[in-house]
Amino acid sequence: MIKCFLNRVDKMTYSVTFDAIKVSQPVGDFYCGVMKASDVTRISEADVRKIQHDDVGKYLGIQRELKPDRVKKISFYIKGIDATFPSSIILSINEENVSWDESSKSITLTSNEGEDDKIASILDGQHRLAGFNESNFEFENPDGSTSPFQLLVTIFVGADVSTQAGIFATVNLAQTKVNKSLVYDLQALAEARSPERTCHDIAVILNAEVKSPFYRSIKRLGVATPGVKGEFLTQATFVENVVKLISPDPKADRDHFLAESKFWRKNELSHLDRASLEKHFFRKAFIKDKDEVIASNLLNFFDAVRQKWPIAWSKGEKRSSLNKAIGFNALVRVFKDLYKIENSSFEWDKVISCERFLDHLSKCELDDQFFLELDPTSRSSKVIYDSIKKYYG
Known part of the structure; x- marks a missing residue:
């Protein structure tokens, strides 16, 4: 279940609710669910501003510069007949923007009054997200109908910069390039x-x-x-x-x-x-x-x-x-x-x-x-x- 609605305030408030599961690991609790690619791109950004004055962030380079050529290739790939991103986009979101409902096993992400929709920092997947745009948010089914492109998301709530850096390093630095x-x-x-x-x-x-x-x-x-x-x-x-x-x-x-x-x-x-x-x-x-x-x-x-x-x-x-x-x-x-x-x-x-x-x-x-x-x-x-x-x- 994914719900999306806008509330009229001084500045438009964005909110999205979807089913999720809560996962407990040594690093802490985090949430896994499915979101529309259009929703993920709307709420997230590679927010270098949050970490540029932090020594840990500067040292590890948590958010790397986007490579235009790579983004272009990914955007083209998304339009392919069998495009897939089976691994999660990993996000970090402040506690004030997240609400977890234990009874319904759902999570709601909301931007606060007066702030923009960019409430999530991308820990992994910024190039994949940058490859999405209005031309590929949906894909064609064999019967000719269209469906929204969905993405797996992993959400860390209230993680400080050092934790974000550790997650980034674990996901990216240990990867082995496929031959x-x-x-x-x-x-x-x-x-x-x-x-x-x-x-x-x-x-x-x-x-x-x-x-x-x-x-x-x-x-x-x-x-x-x-x-x-x-x-x-x-x-x-x-x-x-x-x-x-x-x-x-x-x-x-x-x-x-x-x-x-x-x-x-x-x-x-x-x-x-x-x-x-x-x-x-x-x-x-x-x-x-x-x-x-x-x-x-x-x-x-x-x-x-x-x-x-x-x-x-x-x-x-x-x-x-x-x-x-x-x-x-x-x-x-x-x-x-x-x-x-x-x-x-x-x-x-x-x-x-x-x-x-x-x-x-x-x-x-x-x-x-x-x-x-x-x-x-x-x-x-x-x-x-x-x-x-x-x-x-």
Whole structure:
């Protein structure tokens, strides 16, 4: 149950009531419930003013500056077909603004006469909340109706600044960033088609095929596979490079196919103009569910690379910069150039042979030693690309 009402006073007073549960832990009592995203954003703020003169607050930086790029990405994510925030927004509210009804197990949050609605300080979730606005407070259901986006909230009442700082540190400083390769590996479990899932599937195939230049060379979970030696490329590096050949907006494509399965409707895919297809030349193959076209072209090109530089590409050669992420990044750029040369008419299903790729690479006078002597730093990726390109560009 969520009730929201406004009382007319000298300044509008805002009040919201919702079901909640009371939780007792060593830190003290707090309350958990469900609120509309619109209500949470209305009553809360990252109130730096409350703590900027407090040494604890200044030292821990309880409220961090919002990152516009991150807020923009979250706002876009909220509009997705399967957007979700399963973890709580954590708020701190003064006792005078909170009323707990033990009999009905409900909590009421109210702004006092003469004060604005911002009665809650955000301890965790400020970027998530900043991503909400009038365009995404509601979402569409499969039957076409709309529902308010709801959020789990955890409310600490009357917590002093040092307690707030401790909660902030516990929630944020102990978090472990999820390995990107693991995230891409989990794409295999997705029901809907997506550029990331396609690239993951291709990585798995090329990693498992004995004759592949990537045979047992891709770290599926981003870390070394037990019992396998010499893996030189993470799945994240592979997927993030190849997905750029398919889509300028992987999430929008994923939402398209997810909408088909969830809403039983077909939306028009975007970025099908010639300029987009010339840049993302595997886009049509992906849309037509012909992933083998993508895999075959990649297999043939990197087989040509292996034949041209067998030592530098070898998984056992640790000195090489070619068989590392920087080398792979550069080689994908070379692949794009050569594919366009061989397929100037941009036939979506054309597969370039290993021999044709090798014809181009054979003109390059660089030998294996060049890659063994090149420092494996991030800037070396451009050096590799430029050094190869001058022989065909």
